[in-house]
Amino acid sequence: MKALALKGVAAVTALSFVAASALADENANLVVNGEIDMTIRAPAPDHMENMSEVMSGWLFRSSETQALQLDDFENPGMIWVDDAREVFASESGSGGESCASCHDSPEALAGVRAVYPKWDEEHGEVQTLEMQINECVTERMGGEPWKYTGGTMVNMTALLASVSRGMAVNVAIDGPAQSTWEMGRDLYYSRTGQLELSCANCHEDNYGNMIRADHLSQGQINGFPVYRLKNAKLNAVHSRFKGCVRDTRAQTYSPGSPEFIALELYVASRGNGLSVEGPSVRN
């Protein structure tokens, strides 16, 4: 028992040393447009046994990449937020209604992003923000569902995230959502693929270390959807999950699948306390 505890301390020391040396500027603060003060470090939620502090992926990026997120004019993700504003106000579906018919303005939905995925009593399932949007599009507006990680959907989630920026992520993991959350936790710690890697192998055991030419982050999803410099567009969280699982050389789950919904809830809960940052800018 004593040996175990000692080993734990050594591991923590090594990790914090590595993490600190990897950051562009350890004391950097993220203030967007000079007014939205983001929480980029927070005490780890109680359910996380192996970590003491959660950190935004913004901290792991170079100072040039970090700067792109400081100003909405320079954040390329905001281009699609503007596109979504038009969709929000335009009528579609059989009822001739728009998002604005019920919700007035996107700003009226401030805070929504922070609590999703969330248990839906009516459908008896945990719903992601994408599922909630599609529920509105199909059941209330009488339209065709949007593709889960398609442009229209990603843009709309970016708009909803943008109006919640600065608010703390606060997803519920108890009550009816608990079994889904536990499924997500099991997936997070399960090794997959030919490389036999779990999410935790990289994002818990090795954050701050290099993975090829890149710094591993903690894999927080508070900044999604993310504008990635590598593909110059907004990326949905399930697309990112898919990319990660593919990189372990496994058959991936599909975006919108029960597995990814559970994983999203679990990973979101690991960022409880961090600010909603989407659309953020990353590599």
Add this chain to the structure above:
Amino acid sequence: MAENVRPRVRVPATVAAGETITIKTLISHNMESGQRKDGDGNVIPRSIINRFTCDFNGQNVIDVTLEPAISRNPFFEFQATISESGTFQFTWYDDDGSVYEEQKEIAVE
């Protein structure tokens, strides 16, 4: 015509005479290089913004030729020294002949 093209410009509203200001412009545009192929192996035709100009009260500030290697949503940041109130005229020229324009007033105080 290229889709979802939206120019945007940031210019300070007021400036002291003789002061140098920073201007930022961004236009959302796909900037299809003409070097990619679609799923059937056919070349996707080039469709880019090929020229960007900025004029102030009729005097040219910057005139840029853009090439296919420039990435999506081209962003320009440049400076101008302002001695009189006036109007900035920004113009983007598309391969397909479209011209996108934006104007910004600036006042010397």
